[in-house]
Amino acid sequence: MKKQGLILLFVLGAFVFLFYGCPGNSVPEPYRPTPYTIDIPKGFPTKLNIPADNPMTVEGVELGRYLFYDGRLSGRTDPDSLMSCATCHLQENAFEAGINNPRFPGGFVYGIHGDTTHHVMLPMINLVWNFSGYGWNGFIYNDNPDADFRNIEDMVRAAVMARDEIDGDTNRIKQLFRQLPGYPELFAKAFGTDQIEFTHIEKAIAQFVRTLISANSKFDRYLRGEVQLDQAELHGYVLFTTEQGADCFHCHGGAGNPLFTTSLFYNNGKDTVFTDAADRYAVTGKESDRGAYKATTLRNIEFQAPYMHDGRFKTLEEVIDFYSEGLKNSPYVNPLMHHVAEGGVRLTPQEKDDLISFIKTLRDDEFLVNPQFSKPDKFPDQK
Amino acid sequence: MVVPLLFALLQSSCCTGNPEPDPQTGKIAFTFEHTVNGFPVDYDTMIYQNEAGNPYLVDNIQYFVSDFKLWQKGNYQLLDGWEDIHYVDTDIPGTWQYKPADDIDSGTYDSITFVFGITGEKNKSFMFVNPPESYMFWPEYLGGGYHYLKLNGKWKDPQQVVRPFNFHLGIGQQYNDDGEITGFIQNWFTVNLPGSAILVSTGATTQVTIVMNVEQWFKEPNVWDFNHWGGDIMENQEAMHTAVENGHNVFTIKTE
Numbered sequence: 142m143k144k145q146g147l148i149l150l151f152v153l154g155a156f157v158f159l160f161y162g163c164p165g166n167s168v169p170e171p172y173r174p175t176p177y178t179i180d181i182p183k184g185f186p187t188k189l190n191i192p193a194d195n196p197m198t199v200e201g202v203e204l205g206r207y208l209f210y211d212g213r214l215s216g217r218t219d220p221d222s223l224m225s226c227a228t229c230h231l232q233e234n235a236f237e238a239g240i241n242n243p244r245f246p247g248g249f250v251y252g253i254h255g256d257t258t259h260h261v262m263l264p265m266i267n268l269v270w271n272f273s274g275y276g277w278n279g280f281i282y283n284d285n286p287d288a289d290f291r292n293i294e295d296m297v298r299a300a301v302m303a304r305d306e307i308d309g310d311t312n313r314i315k316q317l318f319r320q321l322p323g324y325p326e327l328f329a330k331a332f333g334t335d336q337i338e339f340t341h342i343e344k345a346i347a348q349f350v351r352t353l354i355s356a357n358s359k360f361d362r363y364l365r366g367e368v369q370l371d372q373a374e375l376h377g378y379v380l381f382t383t384e385q386g387a388d389c390f391h392c393h394g395g396a397g398n399p400l401f402t403t404s405l406f407y408n409n410g411k412d413t414v415f416t417d418a419a420d421r422y423a424v425t426g427k428e429s430d431r432g433a434y435k436a437t438t439l440r441n442i443e444f445q446a447p448y449m450h451d452g453r454f455k456t457l458e459e460v461i462d463f464y465s466e467g468l469k470n471s472p473y474v475n476p477l478m479h480h481v482a483e484g485g486v487r488l489t490p491q492e493k494d495d496l497i498s499f500i501k502t503l504r505d506d507e508f509l510v511n512p513q514f515s516k517p518d519k520f521p522d523q524k
Numbered sequence: 525m526v527v528p529l530l531f532a533l534l535q536s537s538c539c540t541g542n543p544e545p546d547p548q549t550g551k552i553a554f555t556f557e558h559t560v561n562g563f564p565v566d567y568d569t570m571i572y573q574n575e576a577g578n579p580y581l582v583d584n585i586q587y588f589v590s591d592f593k594l595w596q597k598g599n600y601q602l603l604d605g606w607e608d609i610h611y612v613d614t615d616i617p618g619t620w621q622y623k624p625a626d627d628i629d630s631g632t633y634d635s636i637t638f639v640f641g642i643t644g645e646k647n648k649s650f651m652f653v654n655p656p657e658s659y660m661f662w663p664e665y666l667g668g669g670y671h672y673l674k675l676n677g678k679w680k681d682p683q684q685v686v687r688p689f690n691f692h693l694g695i696g697q698q699y700n701d702d703g704e705i706t707g708f709i710q711n712w713f714t715v716n717l718p719g720s721a722i723l724v725s726t727g728a729t730t731q732v733t734i735v736m737n738v739e740q741w742f743k744e745p746n747v748w749d750f751n752h753w754g755g756d757i758m759e760n761q762e763a764m765h766t767a768v769e770n771g772h773n774v775f776t777i778k779t780e
Contacts, residue, residue, distance in 0.1 A: 384759060396650075397658060397663075403659050475583075476676040482686075
């Protein structure tokens with residue numbers, strides 16, 4: 142009898158195991174927004190820097206686009222106090238302010254209180270492939286021991302809270318968006334909850350920023366065999382990729398690295414004395430990183446003026462002159478600046494023109510006007 | 525009747541097959557170290573002097589090794605086939621180890637060889653799309669494919685001016701009198717490691733350390749003078765050939 146009871150207990154247990162081991166009939170399906178697939182252009186990296194806790198979704202990207210452009214991201218509604226990412230990051234200038242920006246003379250941006258930012262802007266182009274840290278010195282990076290400074294989501298929060306940028310209060314901001322008609326529904330679609338938290342805001346904006354992909358410049362089309370470069374552009378590309386030419390490619394990529402940056406950090410010979418407390422050394426503590434800053438992507442570089450971390454150069458011509466004749470040697474200059482002892486790569490005027498001709502083939506007009514990246518016609522509460 | 529059936533069901537749902545007899549195989553794991561004359565490289569410090577008398581420092585080293593072969597009585601086992609191109613970067617600790625996926629028949633092997641760089645057959649542009657390997661691309665104009673080596677540093681010239689060097693190796697070029705490229709030259713080479721007999725034991729991983737002595741690039745059989753060759757050599761086949769001759773003796777091996 143005892144034995145039969147045990148067998149019966151085992152059989153029942155097995156049935157319970159088999160039943161509840163299967164995906165639940167009784168457990169409600171969690172809400173799943175629509176996955177957003179990034180189409181990886183030919184030759185581009187297949188590894189994407191997307192945090193596991195913020196997968197790309199169609200609804201998240203849509204919401205992020207609204208938030209990117211909505212001046213109420215400052216947490217304020219007074220017309221004079223509106224500020225969003227797009228206040229400074231203009232699509233027509235590769236998501237930089239642009240040197241001819243009427244609000245920010247010379248392209249030097251300042252925050253809601255009028256404080257100029259410590260460095261000039263960096264473009265928002267192809268950041269989904271950046272694993273080397275965000276910002277001129279890469280202070281926000283994936284394996285940062287400080288979990289608050291690891292990815293684009295953190296960059297969004299830092300920009301919103303920084304006094305020299307939006308200087309927002311994250312509690313006030315989330316309360317405001319909870320009250321704006323239309324937004325709670327969009328948050329619910331994106332994250333399965335209409336109880337808006339600031340983490341949802343930063344996640345949505347980060348998702349949108351990760352969609353900002355440039356891969357259709359003239360040079361991209363050349364690589365795809367759709368157009369031909371002219372003689373000046375081709376000669377410029379040879380200069381770009383040769384050590385005896387301008388040797389740009391070791392830091393700024395080329396056909397084999399179509400991001401046109403390594404996203405790494407170099408002291409490129411601008412100075413001999415280094416006093417900036419926010420250079421790469423501030424992040425790594427390595428002496429050789431003094432005066433080092435991120436190599437920017439050269440995609441749409443013609444819209445990224447002013448150039449260098451401090452905006453010291455106004456034109457591409459000035460930048461090329463610097464690399465040709467203006468380099469300064471110091472104990473910290475990166476070894477890849479191997480012409481530094483001669484002051485630079487010593488290009489002729491014709492070579493400079495050809496090099497710029499090539500660099501301008503990295504202009505991606507589609508990126509600059511892509512309606513998917515543009516300001517929405519109306520915000521959710523205006524519909 | 526129900527109980528045996530349930531047992532059978534549970535058994536079949538959690539096991540994937542009958543156990544195979546244990547194969548007589550082991551694994552091998554390579555670790556890469558970088559030294560100057562027996563001591564770990566002290567990066568970015570001008571404390572070294574090469575055979576030509578040039579004071580120099582090393583900033584970083586990046587390179588590919590491939591086609592690892594274990595030799596036994598004149599026959600070899602190629603590890604990981606086409607997949608075995610391994611990238612080493614002194615700035616990225618995760619690249620300092622290479623663990624081939626292949627199981628290796630247990631036994632004693634006479635020696636290890638590998639290719640420094642990538643053979644011409646495999647070294648094709650655009651095969652690496654992800655960093656850091658993609659950052660090693662060698663411009664198509666200069667032959668395409670990927671750098672075998674980037675050894676970056678600085679040396680002090682006779683006027684005490686500190687100059688950067690980019691000791692980079694890859695596909696070389698032939699030039700005509702007008703400076704036009706007329707052909708390309710493969711510069712990859714096979715590294716034979718003397719005294720590299722190893723024992724691979726069943727079920728165990730044999731640890732092998734491959735040591736690059738940076739100084740050897742500048743020492744033997746050719747004394748490398750930075751003041752002669754300058755800071756960049758990608759477009760100088762004579763310089764790359766000279767470096768390659770020295771490269772044969774750059775590596776040594778340490779086993780457990």
